[in-house]
Amino acid sequence: MDREILLEVKNLKVEFGAKKNKFTAVDGVSFHIYKGETFGLVGESGSGKTTIGRAIVRINEISDGEIIFKGKKISGKIDPQLDKEITRQIQMIFQDPIASLNERSKVDYIVSEGLYNIKNYKSEEERKQKVAKSLMDVGLLPEFASRFPHEFSGGQRQRIGVARALIMEPELIIADEPISALDVSIRAQVLNLLSELQREKGLTYLFIAHDLSVVRFITDRVAVIHKGKIVELADTQEIFKNPLHPYTKALLSSIPLPDPKRERKKKLIEYNSNIHDYSIDKPKWVEIRHGHYIFGNEIEIEKWKKGLK
Amino acid sequence: MNKILSVDDLVIKFKLRGRILTALRGVSLEIFEGETLAIVGESGSGKSVLAKSFMGLLDNNGWIDSGSILYDRKDIAKYKNEKEWLTIRGKEIAMVFQEPMTSLNPLKTIGKQVEEAVELHQGLRGNDAKNEVITILENVGISNPQSRYSQYPHEFSGGMRQRVVIAIAIACKPKILICDEPTTALDVTIQAQFIKLLKELKNKYNLTIIYITHDLGVVANIADKIAVMYAGDIVEIGKCEEVFYNGQHPYTWALLSSLPQLGIKGQPLYSIKGTPPNLFYDIKGDAFAPRNEHALKIDFVERPPYFDVSPTHKARTWLLDQRAPKLEPPQSIRLLRKEWEAK
Numbered sequence: 001m002d003r004e005i006l007l008e009v010k011n012l013k014v015e016f017g018a019k020k021n022k023f024t025a026v027d028g029v030s031f032h033i034y035k036g037e038t039f040g041l042v043g044e045s046g047s048g049k050t051t052i053g054r055a056i057v058r059i060n061e062i063s064d065g066e067i068i069f070k071g072k073k074i075s076g077k078i079d080p081q082l083d084k085e086i087t088r089q090i091q092m093i094f095q096d097p098i099a100s101l102n103e104r105s106k107v108d109y110i111v112s113e114g115l116y117n118i119k120n121y122k123s124e125e126e127r128k129q130k131v132a133k134s135l136m137d138v139g140l141l142p143e144f145a146s147r148f149p150h151e152f153s154g155g156q157r158q159r160i161g162v163a164r165a166l167i168m169e170p171e172l173i174i175a176d177e178p179i180s181a182l183d184v185s186i187r188a189q190v191l192n193l194l195s196e197l198q199r200e201k202g203l204t205y206l207f208i209a210h211d212l213s214v215v216r217f218i219t220d221r222v223a224v225i226h227k228g229k230i231v232e233l234a235d236t237q238e239i240f241k242n243p244l245h246p247y248t249k250a251l252l253s254s255i256p257l258p259d260p261k262r263e264r265k266k267k268l269i270e271y272n273s274n275i276h277d278y279s280i281d282k283p284k285w286v287e288i289r290h291g292h293y294i295f296g297n298e299i300e301i302e303k304w305k306k307g308l309k
Numbered sequence: 310m311n312k313i314l315s316v317d318d319l320v321i322k323f324k325l326r327g328r329i330l331t332a333l334r335g336v337s338l339e340i341f342e343g344e345t346l347a348i349v350g351e352s353g354s355g356k357s358v359l360a361k362s363f364m365g366l367l368d369n370n371g372w373i374d375s376g377s378i379l380y381d382r383k384d385i386a387k388y389k390n391e392k393e394w395l396t397i398r399g400k401e402i403a404m405v406f407q408e409p410m411t412s413l414n415p416l417k418t419i420g421k422q423v424e425e426a427v428e429l430h431q432g433l434r435g436n437d438a439k440n441e442v443i444t445i446l447e448n449v450g451i452s453n454p455q456s457r458y459s460q461y462p463h464e465f466s467g468g469m470r471q472r473v474v475i476a477i478a479i480a481c482k483p484k485i486l487i488c489d490e491p492t493t494a495l496d497v498t499i500q501a502q503f504i505k506l507l508k509e510l511k512n513k514y515n516l517t518i519i520y521i522t523h524d525l526g527v528v529a530n531i532a533d534k535i536a537v538m539y540a541g542d543i544v545e546i547g548k549c550e551e552v553f554y555n556g557q558h559p560y561t562w563a564l565l566s567s568l569p570q571l572g573i574k575g576q577p578l579y580s581i582k583g584t585p586p587n588l589f590y591d592i593k594g595d596a597f598a599p600r601n602e603h604a605l606k607i608d609f610v611e612r613p614p615y616f617d618v619s620p621t622h623k624a625r626t627w628l629l630d631q632r633a634p635k636l637e638p639p640q641s642i643r644l645l646r647k648e649w650e651a652k
Contacts, residue, residue: 044499045467046466153584154352183351183352183523184524184526184564185351185523185563185564185581186580187567187569188569188579188580188581189580192580210498213497213526214569216569216574217569217572217578218569250498251497251498253501254497254500254502255570256500256501256504256527256529256530256570257526257529257570258525258529258568258571259553259645259648260530260549260550261648261649263529264530266530268501268502271498
């Protein structure tokens with residue numbers, strides 16, 4: 001049985017600046033996300049992972065390629081009605097819960113802002129109900145609506161960020177490093193909340209992170225991105241079992257292990273993109289095994305195939 | 310090994326909006342020369358306050374209420390003015406802060422900023438100073454130090470900036486280097502490289518390192534000794550292996566179990582319920598008791614003393630009392646232990 005594809009990104013290219021100062025942040029990226037799964041996008045800062053997320057919600061303009069959501073093209077010029085629809089169906093959670101909540105407005109306004117924008121409520125009564133419900137969904141009390149963000153702890157603030165996304169009843173949530181700015185003890189709470197909500201509401205996540213240990217725990221499939229290009233994509237388990245691309249290996253080796261004996265024996269792999277000789281033999285995007293894609297040239301693919309377990 | 314710093318029953322208080330907050334509630338600690346001590350705890354546990362008190366960097370509304378900090382046979386807890394502190398700060402104990410962008414001056418070249426420290430603490434001038442700067446930049450892993458010397462902080466990436474901050478600290482030729490969450494703002498790949506660099510520098514410059522972090526996961530590689538802090542108190546301290554494989558305090562278990570590295574996919578990750586106690590109030594009993602699902606009755610009544618687990622390992626928990634019931638640590642901890650015992 002084929003799974004339903006919710007979002008498809010085809011050959012996405014995002015450029016900033018013009019002419020001489022042109023910088024290609026995302027270069028020919030393609031992937032798709034199935035309905036109900038958690039798809040991870042992993043890479044270092046500057047790899048373009050956030051830009052992809054922003055391009056999907058139409059904050060960044062794209063230079064080439066297309067983005068298809070539920071069978072409809074949502075990139076470039078689109079119908080205003082569709083635009084409104086996407087605004088509701090695709091929501092975002094940001095990294096820093098202090099910077100992303102307006103400190104001068106009450107939680108009530110912060111959570112309802114999206115509703116106000118697309119007038120997705122019939123009466124004031126209904127709006128209040130929706131706010132109360134989404135606060136309860138993330139484990140906060142409805143009374144908190146009358147408070148200001150500074151009255152909350154870091155973990156609670158991030159919950160408000162999640163509530164603000166949930167109130168729109170989205171299908172896809174783009175979580176951009178939602179736990180990097182939090183203390184370790186609070187990270188666990190937010191990760192658990194995200195998985196719980198997924199089970200209850202059948203949400204689909206695009207989870208953007210730089211830390212593979214978190215990605216291993218929460219995602220179903222993962223794409224590794226380096227300098228605007230996806231270099232490897234596979235099921236999360238497969239990537240951890242069979243990392244093939246040297247950059248994926250480098251990322252894996254940098255996960256700190258909470259185990260002194262193993263951690264001290266571990267060899268840190270540093271990735272240098274000069275090891276690829278792409279002067280004659282050009283690299284391609286190849287499915288090396290069912291569901292496991294990799295970016296490399298013919299010689300590399302041959303070598304990697306032998307390394308598969 | 311020689312004792313380089315010893316803290317005894319340190320109490321630090323702050324005055325905030327007319328109320329008094331007890332940030333450290335009697336912390337005792339010994340650090341030996343050449344050792345790396347990791348101080349681990351949640352935000353608000355007092356780990357930064359402790360480190361700042363070694364350098365006289367407490368905010369103006371804070372003071373050392375009682376206790377002593379012995380460094381080189383002098384009680385630096387008694388130091389009052391900047392003149393006294395300047396004999397310690399930088400020269401003896403230097404610090405690397407969390408956010409490299411805010412600790413560098415955006416208007417000065419990298420070279421000049423390192424040179425300042427070289428001139429002040431090593432007394433070098435002119436070309437000698439410049440050569441020393443270039444050597445240090447090279448040692449902290451900055452390639453092309455000659456040309457990087459005249460660049461500005463904005464031309465450096467986050468990881469490289471943090472290397473510059475460390476270069477400045479090392480230029481002071483300190484005996485103790487304090488790193489306060491040095492990698493929290495950095496990517497994991499850069500974090501791993503930074504920790505590797507820190508280990509190299511430790512050997513090259515004969516440093517004693519105090520590494521502060523909220524993430525127990527990152528210190529397995531670098532720490533010789535780990536102190537776990539909670540609510541202004543060290544609840545457990547021991548050798549790195551002892552704390553990881555044979556942790557005794559429920560808070561240590563909680564910190565370890567909430568790491569996604571130890572999580573089992575499909576199962577909820579262990580998370581610590583509730584919030585740390587309000588330090589404006591007196592704390593009765595074990596500060597962690599209200600968040601500890603296995604807390605004993607006595608945990609709410611009397612503060613536990615330290616129980617020795619080994620000569621180098623002690624923990625402040627009633628669970629180690631003879632009369633306490635035997636409690637199994639959580640599954641992830643048991644797995645870690647098993648692996649350790651197997652070797």
